[in-house]
Amino acid sequence: MTNYTTKGMLAFLLALFFVTTGPATAGQSALFPTMSLVAGVLNQPLFPVSDAYTTNDDVVVYSEDGVNIEANVFIPSTGQSSYPAIIFISSWGLNEYEYLSAAGRLAEQGYIVLSYTTRGWGESGGLIDTAGPKDVADLSAVIDWLIANTPADPQRIGTAGISYGAGISLLGAAQDTRIKAVAAMSGWGSLVESLYAQQTPRLVWGELLTLTGDLLGRPDPEIHELWDNVKNHRNVEETISWASIRSPLNYVDQLNANGTAVYQAQNFGDDLFQPNSPLELHRKLTGPKHIDLQAGTHAFVEIIGMLGDGDTHIWNNVSRWFDSHLKGEDTPIDQQQPVQMKVKLTDRYEGFSDFPVPSAQPESWYLHPRTAFREGALRDTPFQSWFSRSIGISSWAGTLADTGIPLASQLFEQAKAPITAPIRLLGRDRSIWFRTARLSSDLKIRGIPTTTVQVTPKSDSLQLVAYLYDMDWTGTGKLISHGPITLPSTSPGETVALDIDLVATAYDVPAGNRLALVLDTRDVLYKHPDARATKVDFEFSSHQASRLTIPAL
Template sequence: MAPRRSTLLAGLFSMLAATILIGGGPAAAASPTVRFVDVPGDGVTLKANVTVPAAAGSYPAVVLPSSWGLNDLEYLAQARAMASDGYVVVSYTPRGWWSSGGEIDTAGPSDMADLSKVIDWTIANTPADPSRIGAAGVSYGAGISLLGSAFDKRIRAVAMLSGWTDLVYSLYSDQTRHLQSSGLLSIAAQLLGNPGPDLTGKLDDFNANRNVDQVMAWAKVRSPATYLDRINANNPAVMIANAWGDSFFPPNQLVDFYHKLTTPKRLELRPGDHAIAELTGLAGLPNDVWTSMRGWFDRYLKADATGTPPGQVLLRSDNQTETYASWSAQSTSTRRYGLGEIRWWDNTGLLGGDPSTGWSKAVPTDLDTVADGGVVLLTNGISAFTGLRPTIWLPAVDRFRAGVWASARPSSAVQIRGIPKLHLNLTGTAVTGSLVAYLYDLDNLGGAALITHAPVTWLSGAAGNRTVDLALTATDYDVPAGHSLTLVVDTVDPLYYDANASGRTITITGGSYVDIPLK
């Protein structure tokens, strides 16, 4: 049965294509040529377009698989710009999407075979230099490109924009299932693709929280981290760009992968949510991510020493950019903030100093507060364009539904760089349960800007006492002088499934603390 298509989206893509093809740019005589073609994949036909420089010659080539839910028209603006700069660009729609044949393979073995077939076709049918092949993409196309470098040695350079390195972590970070992001992926697959029984079954199992081992095994096959040794052996130059607030592929997974990657490498993190940082570039507007990507390919496919340099970790946040030689170089120390006893007059504890003992704070399992991670794509996406972080009025956080701890107000800024880590001692817990922790910047009027957050779930062990260790999402943030670093812990967030039975409580006790990495 043919997959359903969205005529509205198809119309929008057609308008975009027309704008890019007949719009501004170089004079017609010097313009790159664009062809729409059928490319034979591994037993399926893949829809694609090819953009080639106007002048004859041999050129480096870049293959661009399209994003989840989109098609090969996605990259036309960038393809024209790259072809004008001396690249052959082949953009294609992966199997199972739009008019490409087959079923969605979710960056599995069939997608890897398809990518190699596209490279075969590119070498045979365009003026591509076989020794200078690159692969890149946004989101789904990013993951396919990085995975492909493990299976096809001809890929000499990769740019992974808003992609993943560990799909298991993306689905189950700290054993917590991601509700909103997985839901959007499922809706896109049903509307714009042919998910088939494999993907449909895995999503059904994920949502029902069953056959977890099978879903994780399926996701592991589709994780670049699984093939890190192969990628290192093939030695492609790998650039990774992502967003601090990526709600599909949280950036913590990139840190360990980047550290273990021995190829020429680069890591960039910017404000925003999934694929937001690259968005304006898809429309052909000036964009730092795409400029960096072009420079990366210039260096490794054109041997241009002035291209984007390797060995850098570029961190952009709050209108400032910092560059380090490694991830660990951004933080020089770690400060431990102990969670103190809850004060009776304001139901708030002190955050700071040595962890104290002899106190406890119970939070109910089925009652939310105004503290949350927002709406997937929307909350952090708006933040990327406005420069304003998601903010709540802290007095509105119901202290009978959450634990709140606030630090003293320091006379100098607290410069957070890296991954804050929370350690909680719990008593009287059920066999399964979930908590969500939020770190805020609290001003003098009660406004609290969200710095970072993360959920944690436990699914085994005996009921009773336990400890929970949680890595909050990586961040780059300066808490201004006179502001209070504030921790909120509750049990419900619309972004995630939880594993709590209703009508119970989870009790946080003394000895708990949060470790903050500092510049």
């Protein structure tokens, strides 16, 4: 179907929508937010209508290098001399019409709301800068325009965005002291960690982002070059330098000096911007801060909120955050603990004063090797033996231990459908696994699990993926968390200790079940360093301890 046909079909659907709802009630229809978002994606804006505000879709801001930034603005019509203002920054692949329904709701609450398309996308000019210095300069130019052309109060300006817009919001707030509050949803703390944590290229998401850039935007040629560097472990220092400039964690001192109020929302199943580095950013912030964590894939929880009336945990907290820090009002978010974790597979949020969670104490188990007749074990004491043992596995194929279907499985987790694996059926030539005894009480995991393993690579490169499972009596494991590590170059035959950080989580393992740790060599999310099969031995001896450590309440 051509673009013309698509837009024609959209026009027909929108016309049908207005005919069936009536022009006076279309903005109040339950379908309106969905229709508005879909229309906006196709650059056919569908603005909400209200007597509480006016809208202007003809805003063009020129950045310091002359590039045009396309925008729209909602202005309350109550006639006040000034209003607090919120700037929405578009997500990767989307445009200024992404947030129209949210903008309308906030405008009704007395905010000027400006939304803009980042450079290199849609009708805005220039090339995609991937949250670089030009994107930060564009945000400051938008603030200049907002102050000069609307009754925005220069002392009460906030920024918000999902994903790409979240990162630019944080980076801009570090550089522009006029930004008093930020709502960063599904953003990142370290772009280095997001692309290459533990030297492991994020294959699925990296390919998806570069493809989206090619299809919908105008990417700077360096984007493909840098992504090829990441995939092939080439020019690593240059690539890390590029990504470091785009990492809010590296500007935390500026955010603290500015006193910026930072709200973050992250999803445990976000395999693009995994929550570990946003949590590290939260830990280092000294100003007002709040982070919500819940199950779900990248940005999906936030988008679901935009498709409805905004009455969700995250979007309510976004509104409350700005009410608190731009209007000076007392709101329910002020009464919440600043770290809120929604326990996976439940509807329950738990609040904590900080991260790492102060009340979560480390519990450790030591890895004991399997035998021909006995499963590998997780025990309270280290492995002791007169003889050392080696157990080898190969990467010639993956196993049934994995992160599921990329993007989709994490959506199912949000609906309380866990990712599972038949632990006892995993191939012994391709994986190694260990399990505890049956738990005598619930194990409440809150934080970042870690494991240290002693291994001897047998090939020139190595990749391991650690999976943590809640294993029931049938041997079926529900995935709690996972984490990869890659050695693009090894010294075959030399034993090394590898420390693997898994993704932060909140999960309750019920009494009677077991905790299981699986290690194999491949997962579809990550690029393997070698097209050939690689081999690795796991080492067990009295002087080489391997362990699993869990932060537990």
